Amino acid sequence: MKKKMLAAVLAVGMILSLAACGNGGNSGGSNNASASGQTQGEAKTEVDDTVQGVTDTEIKVGNTAAVSGAYAPVGVPFIAGIESYFKMINDQGGIDGRKITFVHKDDEFDPVKGKAYLQEMVEDEKVFAIVGHFGTPVVAATIDDLKSYGIPSVYFATGIGQLYAEHAETNADGYNLFPVQPIYTTEGQIMVARGIGTFNAKKIGIIYTSDDAGKDMLTGAKEKCEELGIEYVSEQVAAGAADVSAAVTSIKNANVDFVIVGAIQATMPTIVKEMASQGMTVPAITTYVNVSPAISEQVATDIAGKFDVYGNGWVSYDDERADNLALYQEWTDAEYADNAYAQTGWIAAAFFCEGLNRLAEEGKDVTWANYMAALEEAPLQNPFGGTIDYANGLRAGTQVMNLSKINASQPTGWELVDGLKSMDELFNVQ
Template identity: 60%
Template sequence: MKSTKFLATALAASLALMMAGCAGGAAADTGTGDGSSSAATDDGSGGKVQGITDTEVLIANSAATSGAYAPVGVPFIAGIQGYLDMVNKDGGVDGRTITFLHTDDEFDPAKGAAALTKFIEDDKVFAIVGHFGTPVVAATVDTLKESGIPSVYFATGIGQLYAEDATTDAEGANLFPVQPLYRTEGGIMAAYAAGKFGATKIGIIYTNDDAGSDLEKGAVSQITSMDGVDYVEEQVAAGAADVSAAVTSIKNADVDFVIIAAIQGTMPTIVKELAAQGVGKDAITSYVNVSSAMSDAVSADIQGKFDLYGPGWVDYSTDTAQASLADFQANVDSQYANNVYAQTGWIAASFFVEGLKRLEGKEVTWDSYKAAMEEAPIQNPFGGTIDYSNGQRKGTQQMSLSKVVPVSDANPVGWEPVEPLQSIDALLGK
């Protein structure tokens, strides 16, 4: 088995494509509604329910399983199905097996929106599990909120999924993100800057796209909540070839640490300019950039000048993760036994099933399911826990830390783990 450190960093690196979503050969639908699921009804107390009978729970998603994103989408779907197969072999949950419908949306927002409408209105599924890709999620998130359907796991980090206190579906109370959201990640990066590196003046360079802006918002929110910590910031255009003015401004501000709130297209340009101007301060960037391509692009420039760090959201070193990895490899299609995208699908299905398990012996409605998801933190099979209580919809709330090292045969990813999964409170000693 590959080393746990390498696997953790490799998963973070491979997920860069899903998060950027510029961000997935089977392709066709794996199922269609057979009329066995109940039509949308009310349980008498306002708790809407559909897609569930005494013997079945019906769930669905659309994802790109053909075209350029098939290498991501196909194993992602296989991971979801593998987890459900494992659960169904053991009799399902509370006597109900879980049926999973899937449609290939080709990463097309219009096709994804059409598939979602069909799932909700025609197939009448109970939940959407593993909503896939930034363009599709962005085009359909309002529909999800309006419908009120429980929606678990999104293969993107867009800000529309983030909420600190979602008390109604209109605010996203029916959405349960798992992957890191950019705003949450920005806050964690700021907590690492202050808690691990002792920074009291943080420089932020962010791009003017959604990813950069959300990372910046999260970082600024966290910084302003910490006593004795200040910041200066500069915005650059996404994809800019010249960021020298922004870097000069940050350099002249004499910061202790730099947050690079930018994804793949712009991050290397910023890092190279920091090195060229001799800024000499350690920096951190989004986990979307934790890939061999990114480390290879900047490692020679920063050697002997400063370290570049990036967060991650998995940890294979725990007993829980090792047991989960064994289950995964025993139940997923063998061709995906070491595929990190399949592992994310496994994570998505595990979070959905946990909500069902909490309702064993109880009435299952959309409202009761949402309450069950909120009642206690949920364990990521390959990582930390996520707390949805009190309307928190922040995605992953614990992240590890790696730093750039030269790509080599011994370390083909080019990132070396240096800190385990930690929450903002843990980083700040709370």
């Protein structure tokens, strides 16, 4: 069972890896009109107190996600996890007497279809909220639409930097967006915190790719280094580059004592292999997307006896969360008992429902404004992870991560070395 759970933890990281691929982030077609008569990109300057999709007995929510085509192995269990959580809530009587109706459309990972279906969801289906917006191409193509509508949007199966905001006050800032999954910008900050808090780093090297993922990690890392007065140097390499020797040489010659590898998929192993080839010996850390057996297999032999490669993680199945795992498995079809994608769908639904629970406890009407304020009231607990704080317009996604390192002797190729910690905990802030 422990091996299965660790494999599930690693597989969660692959959601972002898979969702980051595809047919690009630009959408086609004409601009959509919003429910309030606005056009895309003309986001409201004040939070809307809209009520739609809510009756005395029902709250209607929806999303679009690929449940056919190449991304069906991710989308199908993701939707199943959302549906399982809502079934549990409905079978227990709903929230404040209201049961949740979940509407889903298959966008096939196509941003054009995603835009059209989102318009249908908001303007025709009149859903109260979007829960579990799926995939980088679709999210990137519709993020301005979501802001324009002002509709509460909880959980995004992507980590694109456009979701990040430190003090969102209006929908134009992304106030109505509530990311849960790690955002690369935040993860860049956390990697710096790890370097300082865990490895006592004094000078950090950052090797990042020229794609959005690499640039977002660089942005977060630079901001945190500058905030803390930590010296850093950075070098860019082309995403997918076969030769990264010049960048590695530059970082090596800078005499850094910790390296952030801000790259996903094929480029990360190339960078790590070159570091080993050039005789570097300082520890390196990379994004949770790379914490997979496939990555470990590619570099474990190269780094053996030279330096360790670490990676972040954002979910845990430790004893503290055992009851949550048991509850998930009780309400989920057996075929998804250990499925990481279904578990993330469960997480998405859990975050959405917590906002409703807070409104019910406080006896407040279910409106967009009240609901979003409820999400900001206090940190929310990820059933398989740490807390997320949305207070004062913070939209940073997961802010608590654990740490694993490559270990070829482990079945998954990775070994957990430190549990879930926030940046404050890493800096030993009391």
